[in-house]
Amino acid sequence: MSTPPAPAQSPSQTTQGKSKFSVFTIEECPACGQKTKRAFQVGDYITKDGAKCTKCGNTTRMTLIYAEPTVKAK
Amino acid sequence: MPTLANMTLQLGTDFNSILNIVWLLSFFVFIVYGQRIQIYIVANDISRALNRLKLMKDKSRKEAVDYFVASGKTTADPAAKIDEFLEYVTIMPVDLDPNGIVGKIEHITQTRDERVRSEVKRILPGAEPVKVSVAENILEIASSLNMIHKIVRHYYLLGKKTNSYILLVQLQMIMPQVLLEADALINAVDTFKLGQPVGDGIGPIIASKYMYGLPKQTVAKDTVMSVTEYKGRTLYVLKAEGPMGYVGEPGIGIQKVIEEMKIPLNAIIMVDAALKLEGEKTGDVAEGIGAAIGGIGTDKFRIEQVSSAHKVPVYAILVKQSILEAITVMRKDITDASDKVHKLIGDLIEEQTKEGDKVLLAGIGNSLGVGQ
Numbered sequence: 001m002s003t004p005p006a007p008a009q010s011p012s013q014t015t016q017g018k019s020k021f022s023v024f025t026i027e028e029c030p031a032c033g034q035k036t037k038r039a040f041q042v043g044d045y046i047t048k049d050g051a052k053c054t055k056c057g058n059t060t061r062m063t064l065i066y067a068e069p070t071v072k073a074k
Numbered sequence: 075m076p077t078l079a080n081m082t083l084q085l086g087t088d089f090n091s092i093l094n095i096v097w098l099l100s101f102f103v104f105i106v107y108g109q110r111i112q113i114y115i116v117a118n119d120i121s122r123a124l125n126r127l128k129l130m131k132d133k134s135r136k137e138a139v140d141y142f143v144a145s146g147k148t149t150a151d152p153a154a155k156i157d158e159f160l161e162y163v164t165i166m167p168v169d170l171d172p173n174g175i176v177g178k179i180e181h182i183t184q185t186r187d188e189r190v191r192s193e194v195k196r197i198l199p200g201a202e203p204v205k206v207s208v209a210e211n212i213l214e215i216a217s218s219l220n221m222i223h224k225i226v227r228h229y230y231l232l233g234k235k236t237n238s239y240i241l242l243v244q245l246q247m248i249m250p251q252v253l254l255e256a257d258a259l260i261n262a263v264d265t266f267k268l269g270q271p272v273g274d275g276i277g278p279i280i281a282s283k284y285m286y287g288l289p290k291q292t293v294a295k296d297t298v299m300s301v302t303e304y305k306g307r308t309l310y311v312l313k314a315e316g317p318m319g320y321v322g323e324p325g326i327g328i329q330k331v332i333e334e335m336k337i338p339l340n341a342i343i344m345v346d347a348a349l350k351l352e353g354e355k356t357g358d359v360a361e362g363i364g365a366a367i368g369g370i371g372t373d374k375f376r377i378e379q380v381s382s383a384h385k386v387p388v389y390a391i392l393v394k395q396s397i398l399e400a401i402t403v404m405r406k407d408i409t410d411a412s413d414k415v416h417k418l419i420g421d422l423i424e425e426q427t428k429e430g431d432k433v434l435l436a437g438i439g440n441s442l443g444v445g446q
């Protein structure tokens with residue numbers, strides 16, 4: 001994907017009704033099974049190749065994208 | 075015993091009696107004008123809800139225009155084209171003679187979808203398929219909100235014009251549900267804009283797990299299929315093509331597999347999102363029999379027809395969610411159901427079929443943000 005539409009807020013933050021959600025992408029390494037959870041970025045989709053695995057250097061795969069209710073830090 | 079003269083004297087001087095008269099008068103007013111007053115209150119209530127609907131409608135239209143503008147070079151001013159779209163009507167076929175009506179409905183909806191896509195492509199020449207599909211989805215949301223606002227406004231004005239208490243009260247009673255649905259639609263715009271999977275995408279997510287890395291063939295418009303193996307059975311896995319926001323035509327796809335490709339299926343397993351009842355938990359998994367697919371009914375009809383003609387049992391696995399959750403970003407509660415769904419699929423295949431059988435697994439739903 002080239003130029004994404006400029007979102008008003010970060011693409012990994014979303015508000016649904018009264019609750020706020022953070023959207024995450026899970027990258028899974030097919031070789032060693034390591035899972036990395038990071039904030040969603042525009043252009044991510046399930047089965048897309050992700051970053052290199054930090055453990056064994058294989059290309060990871062995005063296996064899941066989901067939203068969790070945001071827990072306030074303070 | 076008080077005389078009459080005595081009584082009038084008392085009325086004239088006693089403050090309490092004046093209050094009494096006012097009270098009696100108001101009683102009279104309420105009896106005669108009660109309904110008018112209620113109409114006024116109810117109409118006020120609806121008018122407030124109508125204003126909210128109008129805000130939502132305008133917001134979705136603006137979002138659609140912004141999306142087109144932000145998505146690169148547009149050929150002309152997209153706003154004028156979008157306004158045209160919002161007023162687009164689909165005329166359903168006559169149902170006096172219902173024989174063969176499903177084919178007609180299918181033809182009409184296909185023509186409409188085709189038309190919308192070609193128009194979007196014209197406004198956004200050279201845009202990637204994902205963007206085109208997102209634009210189609212946002213346009214659909216905007217036109218739904220436009221329609222809801224129009225219909226509510228129609229009954230509101232009609233009720234006021236004819237002073238119909240019953241009409242207004244009925245409208246007032248369904249307003250909370252209408253607003254809930256409109257709210258879900260407006261919230262969905264954000265998810266679609268960003269290309270995030272929606273709750274309805276749980277079916278495609280399940281299917282994509284079996285399809286990853288395998289060759290795909292197109293079996294119907296926007297619908298792809300892969301062939302794999304599961305415990306000695308041949309598994310045909312079908313889903314709408316992602317990561318575009320397509321729902322595909324699984325009905326036509328399954329029919330093609332059985333009738334054109336002549337694959338003697340022993341079972342069809344359909345995984346879909348289903349609307350939960352109030353009180354049910356999001357992500358609850360239900361199992362059942364029958365074609366698990368929503369929409370206008372054409373796909374369901376085809377699947378039922380072809381499966382009954384060829385005596386193929388159809389099993390359904392449903393993941394419960396609310397209307398808001400189904401069209402907004404995928405919740406963790408829903409993805410948490412995946413393991414259970416995969417286990418159910420495995421159990422179904424092992425219990426209901428034997429080695430060497432052919433099983434079709436269909437992941438039904440919008441495949442936005444879900445590749446294969």
Ligand SMILES: [Zn+2]
Nearest residue numbers: 029032053056
């Ligand atoms: Zn690794």
